[in-house]
Amino acid sequence: MQVNPDNLLNAYERGFLDRNTNKVSHHPPKLIINSNEENILSPILDEMEICDSFIISVAFITEGGLATLKSTLYELGKRNVRGRIVTSTYLNFNKPKVFRELMKLENVDVKVTDQEGFHAKGYIFNNRKYSAMFIGSSNLTDTALKKNYEYNLKLTSLENGEVINHFNENFETLWAEAAPVDEIWIEKYEAEYEEEPERRKIIQIIEDQSKYEYKAITKDRIEPNLMQQEALIQLRNLRAADKNKGLVISATGTGKTYLSAFDVKQYKPKRMLFLAHREQILDKSRKDFSSLIDEPSSAFGVYSGNQKDTDAKYLFATVQTLSKEQNLKQFDPSDFDYIIIDEAHRSGAATYKKIIDYLRPAFLLGMTATPERTDDMDIFSLFDYNIAYEIRLQRALEEEILSPFHYFGVTDFEQDGIVIDETSPLSKLVNSERIDHITEKIEYYGQSGEERRGLMFVSNRREAAEMSGMLNARGYRTVPLTGKNSQEQRREAVRRLETNQLDYIITVDIFNEGVDIPSINQVVMLRQTQSSIIFVQQLGRGLRKHENKDYLTVIDFIGNYKNNYMIPIALTGDKSYDKDRLRKSINTRNMISGVSTINFEKIAKEKIYKSINTSTLNSQKFMREMYVYLKNKLGHRPSLVDFKRDKDTMEPLIIFSKFNHYIEFLQKIKEVDVTMPDSHHRILTFISQEMSAGKRVQETLLIFEAMQGPVNVREFQLKMVKEGYHMTDQTMASIMGVLTHRFFKKQEQDKYRYPLVDVDDGTLSLTPEFSEMLEDDIMKGQVEDVLQLALLGSENYDQSEELSLNSKYGRKDVCRLLNWVKDEASTMYGYKYKHGTCPIFITYHKDDEIEETIKYEDQFLDQHTLRWFTRSNRRLDSKEIRNILDDHRENGLPIYIFVKKDDDEGKDFYYLGKAEIDYDTLKETTMNGLEDGKPVVTMNMMMEHALDYEIYRYLEAHTH
Known part of the structure; x- marks a missing residue:
């Protein structure tokens, strides 16, 4: 099926004339600039995945650039999709090995042009519907496709388009004159390549500004990298605060050994001990230290099975050897004022502990890339819970340390x-x-x-x-x-x-x-x-x-x-x-x-x-492991807020998917033994289950105020408005319905039983049961922990709006946040027209077992347009449909779009914004267009906001 030319024209109107047009538009032109949010590689791969053929014309290609395409090219090969690449030998930038890598691509033909000054960068992907063209400044290098500041314009054309034809004609001319790449050609190029190393070096530096781990200033001087500079400052600060132990958590390859050497150099110990579990580590570490510290080689010794330099100032020892009783007692406990433990996640073992317990250094440094343990061993306590510095894989890659x-x-x-x-x-x-x-x-x-x-x-x-x-x-x-x-x-x-x-x-x-x-x-x-x-x-x-x-x-x-x-x-x-x-x-x-x-x-x-x-990712076993890890890391029982703030452990809301509240979880894993009155249990269950996510933070703020004393409802509303929170009379009524439990179904009212607040003549106060609960310090602490968790969670939502774009909500959340008087999630199905609102819920991938005659075909035609189907057995003159259409046209009935990819995602949907009905597209049809299908009404919905690109890709993946 071809792209509708009118929709493509509308896309160009949106892209070049009027971005606010509400016309249905497919494949709008787009300027793409590499940044943290997007890069040119992503849309190129998107179009490559669905193409039937492609042509690429680029001056420069690197092995890394080619690597970014290889998986997709492999999948194209399985579909017998072929492509052509024209490149050059301009400035001898392309390495001979790149051409050998290109030769591996059985479904790609490659030629080289000798066009003088060839510096073109163009990518075209053709499929049965359209051609996608990327024209700009990006060569086929990984830095140009993902990192460098590049301008690239994505354009979409139909077969007869002038621009696409002009490009194709020029490419065919270039292709006809270019030389095919084969082994003979590569060998000839290899000989030429070796003759011009200096010019090639200059252009390589221009293209790729990556830096090495250590920068050699002179032959004898090495400077610390970014991680090491930051960590050295933190270690100084730690000692200035009279701490005598510290743990550095640093991704593999970031230079922990050099860091420890730099810190020894700034600490200037009388004597140092470096502990490792393998001799290989000792040899390398000793060499690294001696290259940084200006002392004679005799100052650096090894203490292991075959070599025991007992008197060395800087001693590098294996744990296995030093932990033997007769060896350890050769040293006085105060012999070393600085001790380093490499691979510190091992330090809970008996051999390590024997050494640590015996020696008394002025400062103990532990280093590890992976402090997490799969057992209950507490590593953090050995370093008094002092995490001096932490840098994980993602940041190390960002900073180009790795x-x-x-x-x-x-x-x-x-x-x-x-x-x-x-x-x-x-x-x-x-x-x-x-x-x-x-x-x-x-x-x-x-x-x-x-x-x-x-x-x-x-x-x-x-x-x-x-x-x-x-x-x-x-x-x-x-x-x-x-x-x-x-x-x-x-x-x-x-x-x-x-x-x-x-x-x-x-x-x-x-x-x-x-x-x-x-x-x-x-x-x-x-x-x-x-x-x-x-x-x-x-x-x-x-x-x-x-x-x-x-x-x-x-x-x-x-x-x-x-x-x-x-x-x-x-x-x-x-x-x-x-x-x-x-x-x-x-x-x-x-x-x-x-x-x-x-x-x-x-x-x-x-x-x-x-x-x-x-997989079951909320098993009790898993949650206990996460709990023990964080408890060991912090040195005390973690709160829910601790879980939220620590990026190395689970999302605390997972606990509430299996347990009513945190104390119930702690009781189950035998961490606490608390007898709770029934009212305390039910109130804590309500706060944990209904308020902890922070999707609407106003309830939480109101409870915090009410815990200080009675609250004037009108003054609270004005305060919320003044501080930028979403607040109307309907919002306030909804909040009251939640906190008094009137909003909930009878089954949940029976479960929670005890409301949190009473309201009398515009004044809100806590109920006697809730007030009595807060008199218990343990219970008050638990309540405040959940409420603080809600405050932290609320930061992920735009609290100035009733719903936050691209956030996830369940049907009950939507009833509450749209200020419905009651929770009607169980009867909401695909959509519901009520209380002056119309939320629509779409499961994008329907179950394969759903009968074809009733399967929905909802689909985003592009990032602006949703083709939507009503529920079955509906016609244009059905009362429900007429009410929605008329109320939207005459009164601006808000229509809210919620989408999830499939039922495996659970009960929550992405909120993708409000939509306007395109009345010109109203149509009465049947499910899936089948003659015996049930009647249904379809229409296009114009999204108020273009879909987030990554969500759009996620929803569309494998739908065709």
Whole structure:
């Protein structure tokens, strides 16, 4: 079906003449500028996903730029969709390897023009409906597509459009004159490329301003990076406050060891001890310290199995060796005034505690990337709960402290319709077909730079050994490394990898942490994500910057694992465990900072969706783990507000999805033993279940005032208006209905029983039951905690409006916030016309089991226009339909649009704003246009606000 030309004309009227037009418009022109909110890569990939052919004309291409398209190009190849790319050798910017990467794309033809000064940047994607054109300043580089300040205009054209034809004609001329890229051409270019390194270097710097982890000012001087500068200040401040312990939480690769060396340098201890759990860490740390601290090499010693430099000023010791009784007693408890514990999340172990309990330093520093524990071990108490500094993966990427990465979630091998993955027998894990599948993916997605330096994580030792043998038989150079290998064997394997004598080290878990191989440019995950902690540790092995790589490639083979939902948690760092946020995160193009990208092949993405939908993320076991972690981190029982403010733990509202209130949860996990009067239990249940989200904060503010004494209702209303809160007489009446329970259905009135307020002659006061409850300090503390949680939650909503755009609401929320006298959610169905309002609720993806004759076809035609269907058995002359149409035309009846993607999302809908009926589109038809379908009325709704682009993409994903 073609795009309606009139709608495209309307789009250009909106884009170039009148942005306020209410005409139906498809595919408006748009200026796209890379920012935190959007980038040119996202819409390019959107159009590429649905195209039938494409052409790209760009002067410059980098490996990283090409990597951002590879997953989508792979899916196009499965649909037999072909494309053509014309590029250049202008300024010899394009590396020869880029052309070899282009040759891997079986569904893409590539040519090179010798047009002098060729500097074009154009992308065209054709499908059966229209052509989408991107013209501007972005080359096919990851920095140009995601980070650099670029101007790009997106235009949409039909087949006969003058602009699209002119572009096509010029492209065909260029194509006819350009040279095809093949191995002979590449070899010739390679020779030319090597002759002009200086000019190439200049243009490379112009295109990509990325910076390395440390900036060498002179041969002997290294400056701290951003993280280290901030952390050094915080450590000084901590000691100035007379604290003698501190914990630094810093993403892998951000330079924790150098940070500790910088801090030792500024602290100037008489003697220092550096504790680690592996000799490999000691060797590297000792070298790093000696490069920064101006002391003779003899001042830096090692204390481990084979070497015991007992008298060294700066001593680097393994925990295993030092914790032995006879070794530890060689030192006086006060010998070291500064002690550093590397990988401090291990420090709760008995060997660490033995050392910590014996020695008495003036300052103790712990360093870790992952303080979270899967057990109940309390790490934070060892450092007196002093978190000196914290920087996680997302911010480290934003600040360009780490190497960017391109993650590819791919499907593990399928045989006879069954996915072969970690849960399969060994004979299937390492059979020839699966190895072929793995090698196909690692070759297709490749790595930055000529030489591959890869880490492959597998599930067990036998798999590591057999896979290494089969890969070696195919010409790869690999070794398996497991816990059974000696330290010397591990060191030798790392040395061989770094000197290009190996392509891969295949391991189980021994390289999760404590191994520093900055040159790693490919990480392959062939095991399920058991926890987000391990995932980040394994990802982190390749995130250190290195002069020979521009980015890290991560290839994650995704099987039928129940815990696939952990993948978006690990990648985004969002540990709220909110299912809706997890679903959106794997669909959004902006889930990761900087030039890094997250890419999923279609089937792999579907496996993660399934995992999110079927997993129980509010289990008591999970909530207890989150509780224990935060309790350990804070050093006391966390409040609900503590949960809300800490970004490393769950959203506290999850507790209320399973328990009536927080005390009930604490009782269940045996953290408190409180006997509550029935009235206290019911009132706390009401506040927790009905007020904690803060969707309308005025109730909360009113209760806070009433807790201080009687409140004059009219004065409170005026105060709310003056302070910018949404407030009308109807709003005030609705608030009173909620707090007196009149709003609720009888079943809920029986459940809550005790209202919070009484109103007498315009004065509001607390009920006797609520007042009596507040006399109990524990109960008062619980009430205030929930109310403070509501205040924090209210910050996510625009409280100056009755409803907040793009926020989520349930049907009961909508009844309340639209000031309905009663909760009528149970009879609201798809929409309800009542109390001078008409909310419409749309489930965008209908259940496949719904009978075709009654299935709704609601759809956004573009970001401005919703095609809406009434409920079935309605005609234009039906009373319900006439009332809505007439009231909207004559009285401005507000129509509110609420949408959710599918029923798996739960009961809440996105509020997408108000809409106007386009009366010219009114039509009586049947469900799905079937002859025997039930009658229905359809019309277009013009949205007051254009849909948020990411929500629009999320709703539209996989709908066609």
